[in-house]
Every structure is written in structure tokens, then in C-alpha cells.
Amino acid sequence: MTEVTLSNVVKNYGAHRAVHGIDLDIQHGEFVVLVGPSGCGKSTTLRMIAGLEAISGGDVSIGGRIVNDLPPRERNISMVFQNYALYPHMTVRENLGFSLAIKKKAPEEIIAAVDEAAAILGLDELMDRKPAELSGGQRQRVAMGRAIVRHPDVFLFDEPLSNLDAKLRTQMRVEIKKLHQKVGNTIIYVTHDQVEAMTLADRIVLMQDGHIVQVGTPLELFDKPVNTFVATFIGSPPMNLIDGIVRGDNAVELHAPSSGGLHGGLTIPLPSTARGRVSDGQAIKFGFRADNLMPMGHAVEEGGERTELDLPVTLTEPLGTETLLFTEVAGTEVQAKMYNPRPVRPGETLKFQLMLDKCHIFDAATSNAIRG
Amino acid sequence: MPRRRFPEWLVLLLPAFIVIAAVVLIPLIFSLYSSFTPYKLTRPSTLWRWVGTYNYEKILTDAKFWAAFGRTVLFLTIALNLELILGLGIALMVNKVTWGQRTLRTILMFPMMFSPILVGFQFKFIFNDNIGLVNNVLQSLGSNTALPWLVDGKLAMFSILFAEIWMSTSVFAILILAGLFAMPRDPLEAAKVDGCTAWQTFRHITLPFLMPFIFIAMTIRSLDVARAYDIVQIMTGGGPARRTELLWTLMSRTGYVDARMGLANAMGYVSIILSILFTIYFFRKLSAARAELGMAG
Ligand SMILES: Nc1ncnc2c1ncn2[C@@H]1O[C@H](COP(=O)(O)OP(=O)(O)O)[C@@H](O)[C@H]1O
Ligand SMILES: [Mg+2]
Numbered sequence: 001m002t003e004v005t006l007s008n009v010v011k012n013y014g015a016h017r018a019v020h021g022i023d024l025d026i027q028h029g030e031f032v033v034l035v036g037p038s039g040c041g042k043s044t045t046l047r048m049i050a051g052l053e054a055i056s057g058g059d060v061s062i063g064g065r066i067v068n069d070l071p072p073r074e075r076n077i078s079m080v081f082q083n084y085a086l087y088p089h090m091t092v093r094e095n096l097g098f099s100l101a102i103k104k105k106a107p108e109e110i111i112a113a114v115d116e117a118a119a120i121l122g123l124d125e126l127m128d129r130k131p132a133e134l135s136g137g138q139r140q141r142v143a144m145g146r147a148i149v150r151h152p153d154v155f156l157f158d159e160p161l162s163n164l165d166a167k168l169r170t171q172m173r174v175e176i177k178k179l180h181q182k183v184g185n186t187i188i189y190v191t192h193d194q195v196e197a198m199t200l201a202d203r204i205v206l207m208q209d210g211h212i213v214q215v216g217t218p219l220e221l222f223d224k225p226v227n228t229f230v231a232t233f234i235g236s237p238p239m240n241l242i243d244g245i246v247r248g249d250n251a252v253e254l255h256a257p258s259s260g261g262l263h264g265g266l267t268i269p270l271p272s273t274a275r276g277r278v279s280d281g282q283a284i285k286f287g288f289r290a291d292n293l294m295p296m297g298h299a300v301e302e303g304g305e306r307t308e309l310d311l312p313v314t315l316t317e318p319l320g321t322e323t324l325l326f327t328e329v330a331g332t333e334v335q336a337k338m339y340n341p342r343p344v345r346p347g348e349t350l351k352f353q354l355m356l357d358k359c360h361i362f363d364a365a366t367s368n369a370i371r372g
Numbered sequence: 373m374p375r376r377r378f379p380e381w382l383v384l385l386l387p388a389f390i391v392i393a394a395v396v397l398i399p400l401i402f403s404l405y406s407s408f409t410p411y412k413l414t415r416p417s418t419l420w421r422w423v424g425t426y427n428y429e430k431i432l433t434d435a436k437f438w439a440a441f442g443r444t445v446l447f448l449t450i451a452l453n454l455e456l457i458l459g460l461g462i463a464l465m466v467n468k469v470t471w472g473q474r475t476l477r478t479i480l481m482f483p484m485m486f487s488p489i490l491v492g493f494q495f496k497f498i499f500n501d502n503i504g505l506v507n508n509v510l511q512s513l514g515s516n517t518a519l520p521w522l523v524d525g526k527l528a529m530f531s532i533l534f535a536e537i538w539m540s541t542s543v544f545a546i547l548i549l550a551g552l553f554a555m556p557r558d559p560l561e562a563a564k565v566d567g568c569t570a571w572q573t574f575r576h577i578t579l580p581f582l583m584p585f586i587f588i589a590m591t592i593r594s595l596d597v598a599r600a601y602d603i604v605q606i607m608t609g610g611g612p613a614r615r616t617e618l619l620w621t622l623m624s625r626t627g628y629v630d631a632r633m634g635l636a637n638a639m640g641y642v643s644i645i646l647s648i649l650f651t652i653y654f655f656r657k658l659s660a661a662r663a664e665l666g667m668a669g
Contacts, residue, residue, distance in 0.1 A: 052561050073567040085558030089580040089664040098576070099566035132666025146566070 002063040002153035010057030018044045020210040031187045035197035036207035042190040078147035079156040084139040086131040093127040099150050117145040137168045157189040228367040240334035244286040246278045256331025266330040268307050271356040283364035292355040293336035300339050305357040312349045403637045411634035427638035440622040448597045459544025467552045483539045492606025495535035525615035544589045551585035583661035594650040619643045
């Protein structure tokens, strides 16, 4: 069993602290994705697990063994790098077999392991080529093959798909997921792309500025973001956020960010989930996803707790099964979704329904979610 | 009817052709021609006597020439190998240095900035058997004999080699350092993760990547050392009694001291073969090493 545990792991680069004491428990066989904006410390964290970066504080343990001071080769991990990092002077076959050859494994054993990896990743045709003679996608596959021949305890991926074009990226994403189902090892995967995180992860670890902001399944992060950062990072399009002020027990007044609520705004009912958790006059951020603001008659769900709004459409983005509508609520641009779309002219005013029970309330001062 | 004119490209290239002809082609043809004459600088009329391949036949059976030829090959082999090993070591160490690396790199270039003549004089002094630094140090350490550094054949070769290596190891060091700087970091990290020790990483990843740089340095230095002259001329003059005679000291002695320019030119042509062979050899190696890395083209 190979769990990976980080406890209070810190990384300093000189005076700059890149990772601020993070704690994380990763189960055996789990697919965990570290996601976050560029520079938030994902790679640094992964490289500390790999042993490529010294740990400034805290402990990293793999399979119950603290590995802080072990070199990478004693950690039984393998890593796939963003730039593939293939050995340029070796053929695909040699690249795949290198780690075993280094360990002085028997030739038959190496051949068997290499052939197995090649079969899993469909590399048979490419075995005698050099990396320079491969396309990006093929190189990526070789890099993955090189990682699996060794049957490591843990796979580490650092943005393995970010150098590929969009189509190939989608395709390789599926392959990585299949690979995980086939080999079943623990995988720690780094990406800045929330779509990759959502589609691949058993559990997402969302990071910001060297801190972990939220850990959870993709749906937990999507449905229950702990703060506005998570709410806007996860999901596409990002969650709409509108400034608001709680009025009385059961109303919210939405207003444009600049007005500070002085000129009045749009008053809507306070979602029942938030009642009793906010106080009169409290400044909040009112959040909802595009899917929860739909024109009447073009919604996927009717009923539930909702309110109706007449809103002007400023721009449309037809996506096929749905159309993204840009509109304005209380002076803030928001996006809505129209299912079973019909053509809409910019400027047209439609009657929308806002699903109040799907809305999120965040404290304006702390950005943290307020929910039961 | 317009006047017939040279095509434009020819007109444009003509100055270059003329200059090349004047500085390369004519001396080349002249020296090649004179190698078929008994041309003596002191008797210009000998330039017009054609003796066919007489000079070449003489060279082929000349033990002194072949001794110098062999000694040059030996000198070249030892110098290049030692410079490679030292240069590689220095480059690897400098590459590890994080503080003051620029300064170190500049210092590394110092020996290359000296005139070889001065380097020759410097080491002639250092290895002098009476007043030289080396013997002084040895004697203050308790040795009673004054080693004849520049007189004994083997010691003299060693001294010259020492000077040559001191002056030119930095060629290897600088080129290999450039290779190390150009080296992508990812494969090194991949190798670490793949289970390599530091030595295995060096042997299987770093070294293959450095090979093209090493062969470029080898090519440059093999041409350089094959025409080694100044340091030897200053330190021993090829002597004593021809014990340190290399091809170029022999040639200059034949051409300018004995004034037998025809014979010297013939020697020059034979010895050029040496340089050509080395160049071909190292270029082959270079292309192979580049092809290894998928850089061929
Ligand atoms: N070798 C380094 N030296 C100094 N600072 C570094 C180094 N590597 C990363 N950093 C800094 O640490 C922070 C986290 O970097 P990184 O982990 O690479 O982010 P990412 O989440 O994009 O992978 C960044 O602010 C980056 O500038
Ligand atoms: Mg990164």
C-alpha cells in the first residue's frame, strides 16, 4: 500500500516562501490532481514529493516511510515532465528500458517490461525512432511509457498535456484516465487547467499562493466552493459574482461594485439556505453559475426555489446544445445559459429564472462561503 | 548591339575571387610547385630546376622526418587526451559553482590570452635546471639533484606538454562549459527519477550530450597542436639534439636554417595529410555524435 502523506510541508526559495506548510493525505490508488493558477506552488510541491527539490520544513512520506532525505531513486516514484524530458540520444526502446537497464535487470525482463508498456500505449511502431523523430503526442506517450515500465509506487505528472494542441490534449486525457484504470497506481497530477482537474481527478487539491484552498472531489469543489477563489476557478464559465447587501431577514440587494450600495439596486429574495446565517446589512458576494440563470422556457429544470428577472441580452455565444447569454444584473456582467436555444438578438430582453437554491453566498470581507 | 558583358553574379564575386587567389591560391600553387624543385633560399635560380618527386622520395626514407612525425602524433594524442580530461573536470566543477562563476569563467580564459611565445618563455624559466622554479622547489623540499627538465628527452617533452596543456586546456573547458549550459535540465531530472546515481547520470545522459562539443574542441585543438611550433621553438628549439623535434620545428629548420625551401615545402605537404586525417576523423565523430542526439541535418 502506498499512501503519500504531506504534513506541514514548507518550501523556501531564499526569503521567498513558495509552499506554506501544506497537509495532504493521498490514498493508495487514488488519482489526485493539484490545480491552481501559475506560480501557486504546484510543481514545487510535486518536485518535493519526487525528491528533485529539497524540503525546507515538514515531512513527506511515501508508503509510511519518511522520504525527506532520500534521493529520487530510492523513492520508487516515476515522473512525467511537461517537456517530456526524453533522452535525446536513445531510441524509444532505449528510453523505455533505461531505468531497468540502470538497475542491471536481466535483458529478458527488460524486453518483457518494455514490450508490455509499448503495448499499453501503442508504441510498437515507434520503438526504433529517436525522440527527435516523434510528434508531440508520441513523445508524450513515450514519456508515459517510460514511467510505467518500472511499476513505481506513485506516478507524478507535471502538466503533461500543456504542450499539446487542444484536440490531442483531450485524447491524451482519456488515455491517462484509462492508464490509471489499467495500472491502478497512485497518481499525483499537476495542472493549471481546471477542466483536466475536473475530468481526471478522484480528488482535487486546489492551491493558491502556496496554500491549499480546498480539497475534495470534483463535484464537491464545483457545488460547494469554500470561497470565491474556488468558485471562480472551478467550472467554465466561471461563477457569476455580484456584490450585495443583506436586507432584513430574507432579502438581498444586489448592486454594481462601484456604487457601494448607496444608489439602491436590485432586490431579490435571500436563498433559504442562507437565512439565519447572515445579518441585516452584511456585505456579501452573491454567486451563481450560468446554468442556474436560464430564460423561461429554455431551462433544464423548472420549479424549486427561484425568482424571475427581466434582463437584456448583450451578447450570445452559441455552443450547440446550449447558448451562452451575456447579460447584466445590477450593473454587473453575468453569463446565463439557454438550453434548446433559439436565436436571440443582442438587445432583446428576456424573462430569466434564477435558481435560488443553487446560489452561493460569500462573505464580502473574507470571501468565504456562508452555507449550512 | 549591346556589348557582351560578364553576368552580374560573376562581376560581384570577382573581387572575392581575386583576393582569395592572391592570398591563398597563388602561395599554395607556388609552394606546391617548389616542392618539386631543389629550391634553396640562398640560390634563387634553383627554383627553375624541376626534380620531380625527388624531395618526396627523400622524405619518405628520412628517419628524422618520421621521428618528428611520430613525435608530433604522440604529442598530439597525449595533449588532446589530457586536455579533454582536465577540461571536462574543470567545466563540470565550474558548472557547479553558483557564486562568482562569471569571474571564474573569465579567469579560465587567461592562459588563452597570452602569446604562445610568452608562455614558452615563462615555462622555459620555470623549468630551467639552474634557476627554474621547479628545481628550486624540489631542492627546497630536500632533493639534491637538479633535474635537467629541458635537456633530457623525456623530461623536455613533458615540460613542453605541460606548457601546451596549461595554455590550451581552457579551450576544452570553455566549449564543454558551453555544452553544459546548453544542456536541458529535464532529462537530467528524469534520469534521477529513473534511478540513476550521479555517476550514471553523467555517463549515460550528460556525456552523450557533450560529445559534439568535445569533438568540436578536438578538431580545433588537433589542427592547433599538429602545427605546434612557438612554444617548442622557444623552450627547446626542437633540441637538444632533436629530442623534442616536432614537424613544424623540423620544417622551419629545413626551410630557414638550412635554406632548403623545396624540401621544407614537400614536408609541409606530407604533414598536412596528418591534419586532414585528424580533421576527417573528428568530423565523422562529430556528425555521429550529433546524429545520436537527433541533431543531424
Ligand atoms: N528554483 C526556484 N528559485 C526561486 N523561486 C522559484 C524556483 N522555482 C519556483 N520558484 C517560485 O516558487 C513559486 C511556485 O513555483 P511553481 O511551483 O513552479 O509554480 P506552479 O504552480 O506554476 O508550478 C513561484 O513563485 C516561483 O517563482
Ligand atoms: Mg509548474
